[in-house]
Amino acid sequence: MAFRGSVDKLFEPKNGNFLGLVQLIAKFDPVMQDHLRRIKDHYLGKCIQNELIQLMCNKVHKTIIDRIKASKYFAVIFDCTPSVSHKEQLSLTIRYVSDDSIVPAGIYEHFIEFIEVMESTGKSLLDVLLDKLVTLSLNLQDIRDHGYDNGANMRGNKSCVQARLLEMNPRAFFSPCACHNYSLLLGDIAKTCLEGITFFGILRRLYVLLSASAQRWAIFT
Structure with missing residues (x-):
């Protein structure tokens, strides 16, 4: 849901979810009520809204990475698809098993982010993945599974992502995408x-x- 509306002022129709929630909180919270009475639109503009979104994003992102590190071993799931602006994007998802040290024991799967890629070759996609693992401070040798679709650049046996990753980490088993297999099967049928x-x-x-x-x-x- 969008934070902003077509109007950027408090107590105006169609001023969006963010300002609407601020107004709602002010009805029950004396501190917010006093703030709105004295300062009006201070610290409520679009730049601040974007800053708040980014701060929440960073917090959620850090919590997810901390959970993955605590679990140590993980699986990576990624695939490429063009965006509405016709730019190729790699979607990265990480799955891990919690040992009950931070969150209740179980299997968890989290979307990490979309990464814009310039090339969709096996080498290029693997380089993007390796760079992102370094950024996230995750160890390549801790990968125990990797999964994606059945494209030649992804699951081929020579210069694809699967083969290159297995050379670097033989314990990272490859799991083909079951949904993509069904899609190919239905297409052939x-x-x-x-x-x-x-x-x-x-x-x-x-x-x-x-x-x-x-x-x-x-x-x-």
């Missing part, structure tokens, strides 16, 4: 059925037609 090809072909053309126009999209949604 659909290719053998003329009715299926026709049905999904019509759906695809219909989607392209509707998504190309905001007016047409609004009618059918």
Whole structure:
């Protein structure tokens, strides 16, 4: 949910969730109420909102990394997909098993961040991963599993991410993405059925037609 609205002033309609929550808190908290009465919009602008978001992000991020370090061993899950601005992004997720030292024992999985990549070759993607592990102060040798889709640059046996990572850490076993396997299986099955090809072909053309126009999209949604 967006913090900001179309108006940046307190007690104005459509001033967004952040200022709306500040107003709500002021109804019950005397300190906030006095602050709004004396100073109005001080320390409530868009730059401060972004600063607060970043501070919360840093805190959550640090807590996740501390949990991973306490558990020692972890798995990395990553894949690339283009953003709406047509830039290739690598999504990094880390899974670990807690030993009950910080959080209750169990399997945890956390999204870490999107990383913009310039190339999608096996070497380039692995370099991005290694740089990020250094930034997070995580040890490559503590990886016990790595998983992604079945693309040649990811799971090939020679110059892909899987092969390069296994050379550096033989204990990092590779787990192919089960969902991607099912997707490939369904795709192959659909290719053998003329009715299926026709049905999904019509759906695809219909989607392209509707998504190309905001007016047409609004009618059918």
